[in-house]
Amino acid sequence: MDKPLMSDGPVTLAHVAQRAGVSQMTASRALNGRSGVSAKTRHEVVRIATQIGYRVNVAARKLSNGRSRIIAVLAPDLTNQFIGELLIGAGEAARKVDYEMLVYTLFDETRRSHDEVLRLLQQFADGLIAILPRGATDYVKALYAASMPIVILDHRGEVAALPTIASNHYEGASMAMRHLLELGHTRIGFLTGPDEPGASTERLTAYQHVLAQHGLRVDPHLISAGDYTQRGGFEAARRLLGLKKRPTAIFAVNDMAAFGALDAIKDAGLSVPNDVSLIGFDDIPMAAQTHPPLTTIRQPLVWMGRSAVNTLLAQINGIDVASPRVTLPTELVVRASTAALSATGRVPVGTRGASAGV
Amino acid sequence: MDKPLMSDGPVTLAHVAQRAGVSQMTASRALNGRSGVSAKTRHEVVRIATQIGYRVNVAARKLSNGRSRIIAVLAPDLTNQFIGELLIGAGEAARKVDYEMLVYTLFDETRRSHDEVLRLLQQFADGLIAILPRGATDYVKALYAASMPIVILDHRGEVAALPTIASNHYEGASMAMRHLLELGHTRIGFLTGPDEPGASTERLTAYQHVLAQHGLRVDPHLISAGDYTQRGGFEAARRLLGLKKRPTAIFAVNDMAAFGALDAIKDAGLSVPNDVSLIGFDDIPMAAQTHPPLTTIRQPLVWMGRSAVNTLLAQINGIDVASPRVTLPTELVVRASTAALSATGRVPVGTRGASAGV
DNA sequence: ATGAAAGCGCTAACAC
DNA sequence: GTGTTAGCGCTTTCAT
Numbered sequence: 001m002d003k004p005l006m007s008d009g010p011v012t013l014a015h016v017a018q019r020a021g022v023s024q025m026t027a028s029r030a031l032n033g034r035s036g037v038s039a040k041t042r043h044e045v046v047r048i049a050t051q052i053g054y055r056v057n058v059a060a061r062k063l064s065n066g067r068s069r070i071i072a073v074l075a076p077d078l079t080n081q082f083i084g085e086l087l088i089g090a091g092e093a094a095r096k097v098d099y100e101m102l103v104y105t106l107f108d109e110t111r112r113s114h115d116e117v118l119r120l121l122q123q124f125a126d127g128l129i130a131i132l133p134r135g136a137t138d139y140v141k142a143l144y145a146a147s148m149p150i151v152i153l154d155h156r157g158e159v160a161a162l163p164t165i166a167s168n169h170y171e172g173a174s175m176a177m178r179h180l181l182e183l184g185h186t187r188i189g190f191l192t193g194p195d196e197p198g199a200s201t202e203r204l205t206a207y208q209h210v211l212a213q214h215g216l217r218v219d220p221h222l223i224s225a226g227d228y229t230q231r232g233g234f235e236a237a238r239r240l241l242g243l244k245k246r247p248t249a250i251f252a253v254n255d256m257a258a259f260g261a262l263d264a265i266k267d268a269g270l271s272v273p274n275d276v277s278l279i280g281f282d283d284i285p286m287a288a289q290t291h292p293p294l295t296t297i298r299q300p301l302v303w304m305g306r307s308a309v310n311t312l313l314a315q316i317n318g319i320d321v322a323s324p325r326v327t328l329p330t331e332l333v334v335r336a337s338t339a340a341l342s343a344t345g346r347v348p349v350g351t352r353g354a355s356a357g358v
Numbered sequence: 359m360d361k362p363l364m365s366d367g368p369v370t371l372a373h374v375a376q377r378a379g380v381s382q383m384t385a386s387r388a389l390n391g392r393s394g395v396s397a398k399t400r401h402e403v404v405r406i407a408t409q410i411g412y413r414v415n416v417a418a419r420k421l422s423n424g425r426s427r428i429i430a431v432l433a434p435d436l437t438n439q440f441i442g443e444l445l446i447g448a449g450e451a452a453r454k455v456d457y458e459m460l461v462y463t464l465f466d467e468t469r470r471s472h473d474e475v476l477r478l479l480q481q482f483a484d485g486l487i488a489i490l491p492r493g494a495t496d497y498v499k500a501l502y503a504a505s506m507p508i509v510i511l512d513h514r515g516e517v518a519a520l521p522t523i524a525s526n527h528y529e530g531a532s533m534a535m536r537h538l539l540e541l542g543h544t545r546i547g548f549l550t551g552p553d554e555p556g557a558s559t560e561r562l563t564a565y566q567h568v569l570a571q572h573g574l575r576v577d578p579h580l581i582s583a584g585d586y587t588q589r590g591g592f593e594a595a596r597r598l599l600g601l602k603k604r605p606t607a608i609f610a611v612n613d614m615a616a617f618g619a620l621d622a623i624k625d626a627g628l629s630v631p632n633d634v635s636l637i638g639f640d641d642i643p644m645a646a647q648t649h650p651p652l653t654t655i656r657q658p659l660v661w662m663g664r665s666a667v668n669t670l671l672a673q674i675n676g677i678d679v680a681s682p683r684v685t686l687p688t689e690l691v692v693r694a695s696t697a698a699l700s701a702t703g704r705v706p707v708g709t710r711g712a713s714a715g716v
Numbered sequence: 717a718t719g720a721a722a723g724c725g726c727t728a729a730c731a732c
Numbered sequence: 733g734t735g736t737t738a739g740c741g742c743t744t745t746c747a748t
Binding site for chain 1: 368411413415416417418420421426435436437438439441442443445446449450453458459460461462463465470473474477478480481482587588589592618621622624625642643644646647648649
Binding site for chain 2: 740741742743744
């Protein structure tokens, strides 16, 4: 029985120590790369551990010294690609440095107090990455009270002293607008998200500012209320298309809304980008899969997740993070849903503005 | 200091016992609803525990008696709604019976051996629900070897003796075909998924069988290869639409592929359902958000997740599960992407088949 | 009905 | 450089 694999219970440190003819402590030190072990002993211990398939017991380690090398992620929803991408970045970063990542999901129906959840997570994880649901100001309070390293990922405004990772919504939205403007569009519709402080309103603000900066009037009729969903984007876009003077371009607050808008535009018998240019925000994987593929503003989701892990790890290891607020850059991804106004054929170059309308 | 909340370390059982003036064991018994405690004592212990905010330490409990009341879910991917819905069902079911659910995600890049992952999960969880990536036969082997309660959710064929939860793909696909047939369609295209044993091929088989059962020829040209993705569905549908005699209805192997087909149909200047009827499979949330909303076959994803938890819990509690293989029923969800052939206007009633073709 | 002792697997602290 | 002891928070077993 050289490999007591699944034979008689899991392989423990005691087994390793015994085989190596050393004490548990020496074995522990050797395996954890601590000093105070001769190179020869260390090598032997490691060899044996590998041979018999030893793996530390995280529960025991957590109980003993408070460290499990596990980080927990609190996620509000697992049915959207946005969060999925964030998780990919976090997970890969964690595993790269020999940590594990576990995801805890929030559900509406099963009531757990915030405090309860955080305590559970603290019992097995060394730190927490929190992706908060919209408008969860109460959760933020619980986060403050928790005595555990925490990083907030993709925050929604209200967060104060906790380290946060986010991307630059204002800048991203500005880029989107400049892109459209450069293509010659001046009647640009905006599909909003929820009307509360956060990414959605930051993007709307940029929309208004850039328009103003270019000496263009911000027409309230061109701002159509949506809610981050495809259905919401569809309805909001449809309203815009029903306008006497419909926009020649639409900027959707996020990709999902843009997908809805795409449906609405095609449904109206119009073509993207020939009749209407469309730009989204986020660059979730699906954005590259529509037809035409969506021009959008990329949030570096994977990078954000990675960054959250690194910030968290710094905290866990007691390294004082210089700036607890990381803002990552966005990027314009030009695909096929936007085109120059002149290409629409509806408004010949040089006549711009003269013959607009349905 | 009545509530030693975050003051000096977490509240332990010892604190509760001390306050109640009983031994730890009595406190433990009282809190766990075990016998051997007088009603009065029990009540008092519970009162105090609640008051000072006691919560068992899962790491300690796991170490002590092997039970954490946590179930782990192994998920191959967190960027798709299908899995998200499965997880909702599982999570809610678990929390309803006072278990917690934690999700462990697989990533391509960070190599962990299957064995390694399972051992980690076993160290903190009481059981595992495995949602396997496609073609992961090697994972199944590791699952067999693992000494922990396991349930496979949404299996892909090859699974043998392990308990599994799945829905009836063959029946669902048959329903889809019958629906189309009842609407008068006879030229029905099929958008396939990956060509390997599993849901995709089961659905294809049903497509072929039902056609044959109705005395219709299975035209290989109407079977177009896709891959479960939107892009794949788009390309596959486009090929179908380019046929001399294009189908009047398309059955997509899953909803994502149907979304791609929707794009392709609209792109060809055709209308759904007026020119082409379209039906998907799965009924992920997005299916209700497209325009037109997608007719599809619902897999009871939430129910499947719930069922997996219940089956797992039975195993954990040593109850011998009668049938370790649960197959849940699918359901036809008629929305707006399918319509009677006569309504297409291309083939007048009574003349069916006479003037088909582009 | 209640309690004391021992131990789950590990590591911090202190020996030697 | 290595070993011993104690203890993390809990529950088992075996008293009483």
